[in-house]
Amino acid sequence: MNRPHFRALALLALIVVGGCLFVMVGCKRMPEEDKAPSGAVQRGGTLKVGLLVRPDTLDPHRTYTLGAIQVHNNIYNGILKTVYANEKLTFEPDLAESWEQESATVHLLRLRKAIKFHDGSPFDAQALAWSLSRVKSPDTGSPHAWKLTLLEKVEIVDDYTVQLHFSKPYPFFRVAMTGSTGRAGTMVPKSAVDKWSDEFGVHPVGTGPFLFVEWIKNNRITLERNPQYFEVGKDGKPLPYLDKVEFRLVDDVTSAITALETGELDGLSAVPFHYVGRLRRNPSLVLHETVGGNWTHVTFNTTQPPFDDVNLRRAVAYGIDREALIKQVYAGCAIPAHGPISPPMTDFYSETFELGKTGQAYAPNLARRYLAQSQYSKGVEVSLLARGEEEFAQVATVVKSQLERLGIKVKIDVLDVPAFNKRFEKGEFDMVTWHWVADLDPDETLYPELRTGEKWNSGSWSNAEFDALVDEAQITADPTLRAHLYQKAQAIIADQCPVAVLVHKKEYKVFNKRVRGFVQIPADLIDLHRVWIER
Amino acid sequence: MDRALVKAVFRVIGFRVATLFTLVLLVSLGSFVLLQALPGDAAYVLLGSEYSPEAYQVLRTRLGLNQPLAVQFFKWLDMVAKSGFGVSYTSHHRVDKLIVDGAVVTISLSLVSVALTVAFVFPLMIVGSERQHLVIDLGTNLAGTTGYATPSFLTGAVLIILIARPTGWFPVLPRVDWVHAPIDTLRGLILPAATLAVYYGGLVLVTGRAALRDAWNRDCLEYARAGGAGFWLRAQYALRLSAPSIVAVFSLSAGQLLSGAVLTETVFGLSGLGRLAAHAVLERDFPVVLPAVMLSAVFFHLTGLVGDLTLCAIDPRRRSIEVEHE
Numbered sequence: 001m002n003r004p005h006f007r008a009l010a011l012l013a014l015i016v017v018g019g020c021l022f023v024m025v026g027c028k029r030m031p032e033e034d035k036a037p038s039g040a041v042q043r044g045g046t047l048k049v050g051l052l053v054r055p056d057t058l059d060p061h062r063t064y065t066l067g068a069i070q071v072h073n074n075i076y077n078g079i080l081k082t083v084y085a086n087e088k089l090t091f092e093p094d095l096a097e098s099w100e101q102e103s104a105t106v107h108l109l110r111l112r113k114a115i116k117f118h119d120g121s122p123f124d125a126q127a128l129a130w131s132l133s134r135v136k137s138p139d140t141g142s143p144h145a146w147k148l149t150l151l152e153k154v155e156i157v158d159d160y161t162v163q164l165h166f167s168k169p170y171p172f173f174r175v176a177m178t179g180s181t182g183r184a185g186t187m188v189p190k191s192a193v194d195k196w197s198d199e200f201g202v203h204p205v206g207t208g209p210f211l212f213v214e215w216i217k218n219n220r221i222t223l224e225r226n227p228q229y230f231e232v233g234k235d236g237k238p239l240p241y242l243d244k245v246e247f248r249l250v251d252d253v254t255s256a257i258t259a260l261e262t263g264e265l266d267g268l269s270a271v272p273f274h275y276v277g278r279l280r281r282n283p284s285l286v287l288h289e290t291v292g293g294n295w296t297h298v299t300f301n302t303t304q305p306p307f308d309d310v311n312l313r314r315a316v317a318y319g320i321d322r323e324a325l326i327k328q329v330y331a332g333c334a335i336p337a338h339g340p341i342s343p344p345m346t347d348f349y350s351e352t353f354e355l356g357k358t359g360q361a362y363a364p365n366l367a368r369r370y371l372a373q374s375q376y377s378k379g380v381e382v383s384l385l386a387r388g389e390e391e392f393a394q395v396a397t398v399v400k401s402q403l404e405r406l407g408i409k410v411k412i413d414v415l416d417v418p419a420f421n422k423r424f425e426k427g428e429f430d431m432v433t434w435h436w437v438a439d440l441d442p443d444e445t446l447y448p449e450l451r452t453g454e455k456w457n458s459g460s461w462s463n464a465e466f467d468a469l470v471d472e473a474q475i476t477a478d479p480t481l482r483a484h485l486y487q488k489a490q491a492i493i494a495d496q497c498p499v500a501v502l503v504h505k506k507e508y509k510v511f512n513k514r515v516r517g518f519v520q521i522p523a524d525l526i527d528l529h530r531v532w533i534e535r
Numbered sequence: 536m537d538r539a540l541v542k543a544v545f546r547v548i549g550f551r552v553a554t555l556f557t558l559v560l561l562v563s564l565g566s567f568v569l570l571q572a573l574p575g576d577a578a579y580v581l582l583g584s585e586y587s588p589e590a591y592q593v594l595r596t597r598l599g600l601n602q603p604l605a606v607q608f609f610k611w612l613d614m615v616a617k618s619g620f621g622v623s624y625t626s627h628h629r630v631d632k633l634i635v636d637g638a639v640v641t642i643s644l645s646l647v648s649v650a651l652t653v654a655f656v657f658p659l660m661i662v663g664s665e666r667q668h669l670v671i672d673l674g675t676n677l678a679g680t681t682g683y684a685t686p687s688f689l690t691g692a693v694l695i696i697l698i699a700r701p702t703g704w705f706p707v708l709p710r711v712d713w714v715h716a717p718i719d720t721l722r723g724l725i726l727p728a729a730t731l732a733v734y735y736g737g738l739v740l741v742t743g744r745a746a747l748r749d750a751w752n753r754d755c756l757e758y759a760r761a762g763g764a765g766f767w768l769r770a771q772y773a774l775r776l777s778a779p780s781i782v783a784v785f786s787l788s789a790g791q792l793l794s795g796a797v798l799t800e801t802v803f804g805l806s807g808l809g810r811l812a813a814h815a816v817l818e819r820d821f822p823v824v825l826p827a828v829m830l831s832a833v834f835f836h837l838t839g840l841v842g843d844l845t846l847c848a849i850d851p852r853r854r855s856i857e858v859e860h861e
Contacts, residue, residue, distance in 0.1 A: 201627045217628050219806035251801045259707040418575015455587030
């Protein structure tokens with residue numbers, strides 16, 4: 001039998017495979033050597049960060065997603081910036097050189113001089129006034145316009161001095177004017193917006209440490225160093241230290257973590273809770289951890305049975321075991337919440353409130369007592385809505401199993417974003433798992449979701465005493481008095497239970513230990529201004 | 536080249552071209568309608584956590600989503616005819632660039648997958664089907680079925696864990712840049728292409744083997760073997776006899792490959808047509824969904840065309856109709 005062809009076939013296959021291997025091995029990366037950290041800043045290099053959120057646009061005035069800020073804050077500056085040092089969160093001047101309050105309603109800003117936008121146009125008082133007006137203008141359709149409703153007039157005193165006149169005292173000003181979660185205060189140039197109009201979101205121009213290079217959708221966003229940046233580094237030369245930044249847009253978390261561990265990525269924008277332990281144990285990585293400005297909760301629809309009954313709401317609020325929830329859903333990466341105000345709000349977060357009996361907490365006997373006092377002591381069936389993203393569905397599942405012990409049957413609906421939004425808007429639910437993130441001030445935590453008639457008050461709760469407290473706190477300049485008002489407001493929440501407050505999540509950032517100079521700010525930021533790579 | 540072949544070729548091409556326009560129009564209309572059936576629209580998605588009824592109305596009007604469906608569709612057709620595919624509702628990227636970028640990745644991935652399939656699966660298929668041998672039969676069927684039955688995200692993850700991580704030869708998140716780094720691009724595409732080759736190759740292996748088994752069993756080939764004809768000569772004829780099934784499954788697989796492989800692209804972080812279309816659907820971003828789906832239809836049409844032409848060339852019986860009509 002003639003079989004030389006098999007040998008030919010085998011030889012051919014061997015050559016093909018061998019050829020491939022040769023190419024691959026020839027291009028193999030050499031392993032990195034471990035060096036002891038030296039301390040002096042090194043300039044240059046490209047930082048590759050895995051971004052696990054999908055930015056909707058790079059136009060800060062039009063962005064709806066919080067994750068986008070992680071990129072924005074490297075392209076733009078705000079009038080103020082968020083600073084976290086010595087366990088205190090403060091708001092410091094950024095593009096402003098100084099910020100004074102001349103009266104309860106008038107803020108004086110002296111601007112830094114000689115700052116240019118990336119396209120060469122100057123940043124001055126006119127530019128600031130224009131940027132603020134863009135946010136306010138209905139034509140822009142900015143979701144952040146509400147932060148400037150109280151702004152009456154922008155008075156240009158001279159090229160680098162501006163007075164902002166508000167109709168009422170506005171302590172939230174300090175958050176609204178930051179380039180990070182504020183976005184109303186992020187400075188955007190008229191020249192670029194005129195040039196690109198709606199497409200400015202894919203051609204961003206700011207004053208920040210990095211210039212925009214490209215945004216390949218679903219793939220990456222590339223930035224490069226701005227040689228004209230106004231802040232100066234430890235070596236006396238302008239920041240930033242890095243040459244290039246590549247935000248790699250990744251959907252699959254497992255691949256992202258693997259890429260981090262092989263060194264293909266230098267960092268990740270977030271770490272899913274169940275991976276935290278593994279990354280913490282990895283000696284070549286540095287894990288940054290802090291409790292974020294957020295709160296996760298279950299909102300009750302208070303307009304209809306059964307949750308129009310306050311005792312049923314109390315039963316649920318005091319019947320949920322937060323510690324078990326933290327273990328099962330968050331892998332221990334969260335702390336129990338007793339009220340909406342979270343630790344980063346360092347002026348307002350009260351340890352005593354959290355530990356004392358004035359906040360919501362797990363108290364099964366109390367829960368059963370409230371249930372007996374309600375109209376549903378024999379049991380009830382309720383619906384629980386959850387958005388099919390992040391950990392909402394898991395929280396819903398654990399809450400369901402816990403409430404069943406009380407005799408409350410729960411039917412869970414997990415929906416994708418548009419379908420969820422429809423039902424959420426119409427209030428078509430008994431309970432909904434929800435969270436509020438990147439909160440740096442109680443005004444943005446308590447007011448939009450819990451005040452009567454506010455657009456985020458999805459449970460339509462109405463309490464006149466609570467309204468009066470948050471209304472007054474919103475325009476109170478004195479921080480001590482403000483804190484006192486908010487404490488009273490939280491006490492009402494603990495008593496009337498319009499929501500069942502669950503946890504404050506921890507935020508994680510992880511970097512290869514070669515990456516130095518990263519400081520974690522509990523507003524989920526990835527500020528790369530002072531980051532450098534050790535080689 | 537005989538006239539019958541030439542006529543057959545023209546008939547095939549003519550049919551495909553004539554139906555292309557109608558097909559593309561129907562597909563875009565169909566997907567537009569289906570997209571509307573999903574609850575929520577691009578405005579809902581964009582607003583996300585900043586949703587409020589007033590903001591929704593403002594955004595909806597700005598995007599033109601408050602107009603009747605027929606108007607929206609015809610305005611889109613009008614825009615396509617005059618100025619191209621416009622921009623994405625959600626991010627304002629130019630749609631033609633998105634499609635081209637996605638197509639480059641997907642076509643590259645598909646070509647490497649096809650190459651791997653042909654290199655590894657075809658020889659296995661041909662050689663493994665000639666003799667009836669229990670171990671080979673069972674082994675190849677098992678391999679093929681397992682490859683096809685395993686979801687591609689699992690195969691991809693396994694390849695990453697077993698090959699990419701320990702060796703470091705292949706990136707976990709490859710970068711496609713043929714202009715500046717062709718070797719790195721090729722190297723980066725090997726694992727995702729292998730993932731797809733395991734999947735589609737499995738299907739081709741099982742189907743092809745079955746078809747080839749029948750072909751090898753034909754009397755004419757038995758006589759040829761008895762007469763001393765060599766393996767490769769007989770293999771050529773076996774392939775020709777089993778061509779219809781093999782070409783059919785191959786061209787369908789190629790069509791699916793070119794439409795985009797969402798799961799594999801997600802695992803390896805590739806921004807191909809699959810992920811582009813999937814994300815666009817989730818975001819109800821119909822300026823992106825419609826061209827992506829249209830392109831899929833065109834690719835299927837093209838791979839079908841190539842399949843038809845191949846069969847014309849391989850199988851003389853396909854030309855006989857023309858001969859009779861003369």
